Each structure stands twice: as structure tokens, then as C-alpha cells.
Amino acid sequence: MAPFASVLPRLLCAGVRPSFLHKAAPGPALQSRRTLGRAPAPEVSEPEDRDDLQSKLLELPLQQPDFFNIKELFSMKTLFDARVHLGHKAGCRHRFMEPYIFGCRLDQDIIDLEQTVRHLQLALNFTAHVAYRKGIILFVSRNRQFTHLIENTARDCGEYAHTRYFKGGLLTNAPLLFGPTVRLPDLIIFLHTLNNVFEPHVAVRDAAKMNIPTVGIVDTNCNPCLITYPVPGNDDSPPAVHLFCRLFQITINRAKEKRRQMEALYRLQGPQGAEGSGTGDTSSRADSSCSS
Amino acid sequence: MAAPCVSCCRGLSYRLFLGLRVNFAQTQGYWQTLPVDAQTAPESQILRLIHTTVVTTKKNVSASGRDSYTEDFIKKQIEEFNIGKRHLANMMGEDPETFTQEDIDRAIAYLFPSGLFEKRARPIMKHPEQIFPKQRAIQWGEDGRPFHFLFYTGKQSYYSLMHDTYGKLLQLEKHNDPFPQKTESMNLIGSRWLIKEELEEMLVEKLSDQDYMQFIRLLEKLLTLQYGPAEEEFIQRFRRSVTIQSQKQLIEPLQYDEQGMAFSTSEGRRKSARAEAVVYERGSGKIRVNGIDYLQYFPITQDREQLMFPFHYLDRLGKHDVICTVSGGGRSAQGLLTSDPRVRERKKPGQEGARRKFTWKKR
Numbered sequence: 001m002a003p004f005a006s007v008l009p010r011l012l013c014a015g016v017r018p019s020f021l022h023k024a025a026p027g028p029a030l031q032s033r034r035t036l037g038r039a040p041a042p043e044v045s046e047p048e049d050r051d052d053l054q055s056k057l058l059e060l061p062l063q064q065p066d067f068f069n070i071k072e073l074f075s076m077k078t079l080f081d082a083r084v085h086l087g088h089k090a091g092c093r094h095r096f097m098e099p100y101i102f103g104c105r106l107d108q109d110i111i112d113l114e115q116t117v118r119h120l121q122l123a124l125n126f127t128a129h130v131a132y133r134k135g136i137i138l139f140v141s142r143n144r145q146f147t148h149l150i151e152n153t154a155r156d157c158g159e160y161a162h163t164r165y166f167k168g169g170l171l172t173n174a175p176l177l178f179g180p181t182v183r184l185p186d187l188i189i190f191l192h193t194l195n196n197v198f199e200p201h202v203a204v205r206d207a208a209k210m211n212i213p214t215v216g217i218v219d220t221n222c223n224p225c226l227i228t229y230p231v232p233g234n235d236d237s238p239p240a241v242h243l244f245c246r247l248f249q250i251t252i253n254r255a256k257e258k259r260r261q262m263e264a265l266y267r268l269q270g271p272q273g274a275e276g277s278g279t280g281d282t283s284s285r286a287d288s289s290c291s292s
Numbered sequence: 293m294a295a296p297c298v299s300c301c302r303g304l305s306y307r308l309f310l311g312l313r314v315n316f317a318q319t320q321g322y323w324q325t326l327p328v329d330a331q332t333a334p335e336s337q338i339l340r341l342i343h344t345t346v347v348t349t350k351k352n353v354s355a356s357g358r359d360s361y362t363e364d365f366i367k368k369q370i371e372e373f374n375i376g377k378r379h380l381a382n383m384m385g386e387d388p389e390t391f392t393q394e395d396i397d398r399a400i401a402y403l404f405p406s407g408l409f410e411k412r413a414r415p416i417m418k419h420p421e422q423i424f425p426k427q428r429a430i431q432w433g434e435d436g437r438p439f440h441f442l443f444y445t446g447k448q449s450y451y452s453l454m455h456d457t458y459g460k461l462l463q464l465e466k467h468n469d470p471f472p473q474k475t476e477s478m479n480l481i482g483s484r485w486l487i488k489e490e491l492e493e494m495l496v497e498k499l500s501d502q503d504y505m506q507f508i509r510l511l512e513k514l515l516t517l518q519y520g521p522a523e524e525e526f527i528q529r530f531r532r533s534v535t536i537q538s539q540k541q542l543i544e545p546l547q548y549d550e551q552g553m554a555f556s557t558s559e560g561r562r563k564s565a566r567a568e569a570v571v572y573e574r575g576s577g578k579i580r581v582n583g584i585d586y587l588q589y590f591p592i593t594q595d596r597e598q599l600m601f602p603f604h605y606l607d608r609l610g611k612h613d614v615i616c617t618v619s620g621g622g623r624s625a626q627g628l629l630t631s632d633p634r635v636r637e638r639k640k641p642g643q644e645g646a647r648r649k650f651t652w653k654k655r
Contacts, residue, residue, distance in 0.1 A: 136437060138444055148462065151455050155441045162444045164451055170444065177446065183436030185444065 053266045060262070061132055068128040068254055070121050073247055076113050079120075082243040084233040085111045087220030097220050100232035109220045111232045123215040123229040124251045127187065130213075131159075131255035135186030138162055139248075140203050142195040146241050150191055153245040157252040160185065162203075166195075171206040190216035190227065191244060192235050200226075217244060361424055369420040376417065393418070426496045449495040450503060457510050460526065464517040479524075483531040485511070490532070546573075562632045565621020575613025577603070582617055595623065 061067040079085065087093075087101065087109030102112035130137060137159040141150050147163040154161035162170075167177070174182050188207045193216050195201050200223050207214045208226045216227040217235045224230035234240040377396060381388040384399050396417050404415040416423075431448075432438040442448040442455070486494070488504040511530060514523065546554040554573040561567065579586040579599060590596050603609045618626045637646035644650055 134435070134437075148455065148458055151442070158441075160438065160441050160444050162442070164445050164447075167446050170446065179430070181436075183432065183438075 049270065053270060057262055057266060058133065061129060061258075066125065068125065068132075068251065068258060070124045070128065070251065073124065073250060074117075074120070074243075076117050078243065079113050079116060079233070082239040083237045084116060084240045084243065085113050086234045086237065086240075087111050088236075092221040094221050094223055096224055097218065097222065097232065100218075100224075100230075101220060111220065111234070116232050119229065119231045120233070120247075123231050124247060126213070126229055127189065127215060127248060128251045128255040130187045131157075131252045132259045134259070136160060136183060137187045137189060137252065138185035139189050139191060140166075140201065141191040142166070142201060143192040143235070144196070145238075146191065146245075149241070149245060153249050157249050158256070159252060166202050168202075171203065171210050171212070184210060185212060188212055188214045189248060190214060191241060193218055193222040193227070361427055363429070366420055366424060369424070373417075373420055380417070426493070428496055447497050447499070447503075449497050450499060450507075453495065454507060454510065457507070457514065457526075460523055461510065461514055461517070464514070464519055464523065468517050479528075480515070480531075482533055482536055484534045486530050486532060491530075560631060562625040563621050563635055565618060565625040567616055567618040567626065569614055569616035572613040572615075575611065577610035577612065579614040580616070590623075592623065595626075 085102070087097075090104050090107050090109055093101070093109055100112055100115055102110045104110065127137065137154075137157070139150050139154045139159065139161040141147070141163045143163075150163050151161045169177060171184060174184055188203060190201065190204065193201055193204060198221070204214065204216070204223075204226050213228040214226070215229040216222075216224070216231065217233050218224040218227065218230045219233070219235045222235075224232070233244070377391055378388040380396060380399050381391040383403075384395075386395060400415055400417050406414040408414055431440065431443055438444070440448045440452065442451045445451050485508055488499060488501065491504060491507070492499050511527060514527065519527070544556065546556055548554055555570050557568065557570050559566070559568050581589040586596060586599060590599070599614075600609065603612065639645055642650075
């Protein structure tokens with residue numbers, strides 16, 4: 001969970017508007033582990049009880065390894081049935097994808113689904129946490145076959161999509177293009193890492209430049225280097241892409257629903273005080289344990 | 293205490309100081325300490341060293357930025373327009389309640405007569421919606437999340453339109469899959485697609501030519517499928533009616549003379565020639581000009597061919613009689629009936645003819 005922990009303060013310190021995100025409660029503990037300086041989160045003095053609730057709201061999901069119960073969403077069998085293990089021909093193989101390839105059959109690469117399952121669980125868990133903390137998620141792809149599907153997926157989640165021609169300084173020069181107070185995406189999900197000329201999408205490099213974490217489905221001809229959470233898998237077959245879109249949609253909706261539930265719970269318990277929050281914790285843990 | 297004097301030169305930032313009179317020296321430099329007047333009143337406080345940062349901006353930023361009108365400004369303009377409209381109606385002695393835009397235009401033309409040729413430079417008084425270009429409000433909410441799901445593409449309205457159109461296309465293809473039939477589309481006649489400028493105005497966004505062509509192609513593809521009334525209405529939003537030129541021309545009804553034969557009269561001119569022609573319904577193809585047969589009046593074959601051309605086009609060469617009178621002009625001007633607006637262009641001084649210049653000599 002190391003990359004996840006290092007990326008969190010970025011969400012806290014990135015000058016995001018809502019006041020509750022200015023709270024640095026998990027921040028300093030994690031910052032002390034890293035040497036290179038990041039801008040410290042601005043200390044805003046707020047009423048004590050609201051602080052407590054907000055910090056509990058944000059800390060609670062981090063105390064469990066699978067707070068959103070991602071493991072039940074898919075299994076290796078579902079990935080196999082959706083043809084996620086099929087890669088390109090051996091001639092298209094990218095050197096850095098070799099660790100993720102199980103083998104080669106009749107000159108076609110087969111992706112190791114055990115690794116895919118692990119990577120996909122990490123990626124979906126991270127997406128869920130970002131959505132829980134009300135981050136902006138951007139779906140990026142340049143494959144014209146699935147443009148409509150991905151835009152629909154993004155719209156149904158309440159998030160954003162960019163499956164069109166990527167203008168030059170969109171991420172790196174955003175204040176000029178959009179306005180001085182624009183908010184950049186907090187997570188970028190690549191359903192196709194390559195663009196139409198089989199080169200790495202510009203957004204991969206730009207997201208790395210702007211310190212935006214990325215989740216990407218990397219096929220055997222893609223470069224997984226700059227992607228924070230690569231998910232080795234097939235990005236060309238319709239069943240595979242449909243499966244990935246469905247999985248992302250379900251996780252994001254689940255995370256947002258969880259957030260609404262937690263907020264409602266804490267709002268109810270606010271006037272009641274500590275004992276209310278205690279019962280709230282146990283009930284939420286009971287929920288997650290019985291659903292897993 | 294004297295108030296701090298503020299310089300308005302662009303990019304000058306300063307830290308506010310309390311109750312000190314300072315003389316500014318405006319020179320180009322990055323860091324500058326201002327000379328503080330030491331002889332201040334006894335109750336003046338701390339003498340602080342004031343640093344100013346002079347940021348020299350290279351870019352030429354216009355004073356108001358990109359014309360951005362706030363909503364309040366537009367509302368105020370609309371109120372002022374309505375009040376002004378009532379004043380104008382009172383001035384003209386009309387009823388303020390029923391004062392329409394045409395009345396306003398006439399009143400302004402009467403009160404401010406202008407001899408300017410350019411119509412757009414003349415004084416106008418129109419509703420602010422038509423004068424101020426349509427603006428885009430701020431695209432994201434208080435938490436910073438944009439409202440539209442395609443915000444990060446840059447052209448959200450255009451791409452959202454493409455998305456919707458493509459969605460409709462997919463839906464229709466799904467319905468049409470078994471038997472692709474096509475009903476007649478008579479509604480396309482007399483209308484044209486939006487031009488790029490009209491589409492830009494509709495979406496309040498800049499488009500490129502390729503974007504526009506892509507959109508039109510998508511709509512054309514939609515037309516090839518069988519669509520229902522909902523799609524019909526969607527497509528009609530992007531069609532503009534065009535006046536059919538043939539319906540514009542007034543065709544006069546036929547007149548009948550004493551023998552009951554139908555004939556039709558028309559006039560034409562070219563350069564300084566004037567002609568009037570009477571075409572009879574039944575005849576043997578005789579043409580008389582000024583009482584003389586056309587073979588003798590127009591000895592040149594080309595002129596006669598011009599006369600015969602309309603009948604030749606309709607394959608009615610020997611069916612009609614023509615009697616015409618013509619005056620003025622020369623040989624070739626008298627041959628035509630359709631108005632040809634070309635006249636001889638005047639010769640300009642400094643040139644040999646209307647367009648031909650004198651021979652250019654290098655030295």
C-alpha cells in the first residue's frame with residue numbers, strides 16, 4: 001500500500017477548496033516518512049467536534065485493508081471469460097510487460113491472470129478510496145470503438161471522461177485553458193494507454209508531471225512505466241472493455257454510496273457524541289464483514 | 293495621516309503600510325526600496341522599509357480581459373434598455389406598452405439620421421441579448437467539480453452533441469438491423485445544414501473545420517436510416533430553410549389577345565439597350581425585331597443563336613412566335629433579355645485602362 005499512502009497528502013495539500021480537506025490529520029504522520037518536501041497542508045482552525053467527525057470519516061476507511069469489499073466484485077474466472085488474458089502477438093510485445101506475461105501460445109502472448117487479479121484489486125481499491133474522498137476521476141481512452149461506452153460509463157458514475165483528441169497543455173497548462181481556479185482530476189483511469197498511432201497517450205506523461213495518480217489497463221504492447229497502478233489485461237476485446245467499465249462503475253458508485261452512508265451516520269451521531277460514534281464504527285465494520 | 297498613494301501601473305504589487313507618506317519612484321527594477329519621508333508627524337508610527345515587486349509582464353493583457361460580462365451587468369443593461377424603450381415611446385408619442393422592435397428601429401432612424409454606408413455602423417437600439425455575445429458562466433461549482441461530464445475535453449458542448457448524435461445513431465441501427473428500409477425525405481428540400489458560424493453561435497464554442505465536417509457527416513449518416521418523429525425534430529434543429537430561387541420569380545399570368553391566342557410580355561436591358569418581347573403561344577418560330585425579320589436585323593450568327601437559345605433549351609424551336617422592340621445600345625447588347633449587370637469599368641488615372649497598368653520599369 002506504499003504508493004497509496006504517498007499519494008494521499010497530495011489530495012489534502014493540493015489547494016482543494018472544501019475546508020474539510022484542509023485538515024491535516026492523517027497528513028503529518030505520513031509526511032514524516034518521506035524526506036523531500038511537499039507543501040505542508042494549511043492549518044485551518046475549525047470547531048473541534050466537526051474536526052473529529054471529519055477525521056474519523058477520512059481515517060476509518062484507511063484502517064481496513066478492504067473497506068469497500070472489492071474482492072467480491074470479480075474472480076479469475078470472470079476475467080478469463082471476458083478474454084482479459086489474451087494479449088497481442090509476440091512481435092508486438094513491449095519489453096517492460098514481460099514480467100506480466102504468463103507465456104506465449106501459437107505466437108500470441110497470454111497475460112498472467114493471477115498478477116492481473118492482484119493489480120486490479122489494488123487499482124479498484126484505490127479508485128474507491130479516491131471516490132470516497134470526493135476526488136475527480138477522469139476516464140481517458142483514444143480507442144474510437146469504445147468512445148461511446150466509456151463516456152456513458154463516466155456519466156453514469158457522475159465522473160468525467162476524455163475520449164477525444166487530447167489538446168496539448170490540457171493538464172500542464174490548465175489555468176490558461178480553463179480559468180485560473182480550475183481543479184485538476186485527482187485520478188486518471190486509462191482504458192487504453194495507447195493512442196491511435198500506437199504511441200503512449202500524452203496524458204500518461206502529463207499526469208506524472210502534474211503528480212496525478214493513474215490507473216491504467218496495459219496490454220502486451222503498452223509501456224507500464226509511468227502508470228501508478230498498471231493492470232495488465234486485454235484492452236482490445238469488447239467483452240474485456242465492457243467488464244472493466246462495469247467494474248469501475250460499480251466501485252465508484254459503491255464508494256460514493258458508502259460516503260453518503262457514513263456522512264448520514266455521523267450527522268445523526270453528531271449531537272449524541274462519542275457513544276454514538278462508537279456504535280457507528282461497530283455497525284459499519286459489521287456491514288463490511290458480513291458482506292465479505 | 294496621508295493615505296498611501298497607489299500607482300496604477302500594471303503588475304505593481306505592494307504591501308500596505310500604515311499612515312506614512314511615501315514618494316513613489318517608478319523605475320523598472322525587480323526590487324526597489326521606496327524613499328520614506330522622514331519628516332512625518334510625531335504621532336506617525338514605525339518607519340518600515342517597503343519592498344515593491346515590479347513584475348514586468350511581457351504579454352499584452354487587455355484591460356477587461358476576454359470580454360466577460362457578469363450576469364449583473366447584463367441584467368442592468370436589460371433594465372436600462374426597457375426604461376429607454378418607454379422613454380422613446382413617449383418621445384414619439386406612442387403607447388409604451390405596444391412599442392415593438394420595428395417601432396424602435398424606425399424611431400432611431402428618424403431621430404438619428406445617419407449617412408453611413410455600413411449598416412452595422414449606424415446607431416442601433418436593440419435588446420442586450422442581441423448585442424452582447426453569449427457568454428459562458430463559470431463551469432464548476434463551489435467544490436471545484438465541473439458540471440459537465442465532458443468538461444476536461446475543452447469543447448464540452450460540441451463533444452456532448454457528437455455523443456448524443458452518435459447515441460441516436462446506434463439506437464436507430466439497433467432498431468433497423470433486421471430490415472433497413474428508408475422512407476422518402478421530402479422535408480430536406482428547401483432547407484440546408486447549419487453553417488459553421490451558426491453552429492459555433494449555437495454551441496458558444498470555437499470549432500475547427502474538421503469538427504464541423506465530422507458533425508455534418510454524422511447527421512448525413514443519421515438521415516440514411518429510418519427515423520421517427522423524435523429524431524426528425526432533433527435533425528430539424530440543425531436545418532435552416534432556404535428560399536427556393538425559382539419560386540422567387542413572379543410568373544405573370546398569360547394574357548389573351550383578340551383571336552384567343554395566349555401571349556406573354558417581358559422586358560430586359562443590357563448596358564444601355566432596352567428591349568420588350570412578346571411571345572405567342574402558337575406559331576412557326578418566326579422572330580421579328582422592330583418590324584424586321586431577325587435574319588436581317590442580326591446578321592451575325594452568334595446574336596441569332598443567343599435569341600434562339602431559350603427555345604432550344606426547352607425543345608420548342610418552331611413552336612412560338614416572337615415580336616420584339618429594342619432600342620439603344622449596340623449589336624451584342626440588343627441580343628439578350630436577361631439582365632446582365634456588367635457595364636464598362638471606367639479608366640483610372642495612373643493606369644492605361646481600367647485594370648491595365650503602365651509598363652513597369654525596374655530602373
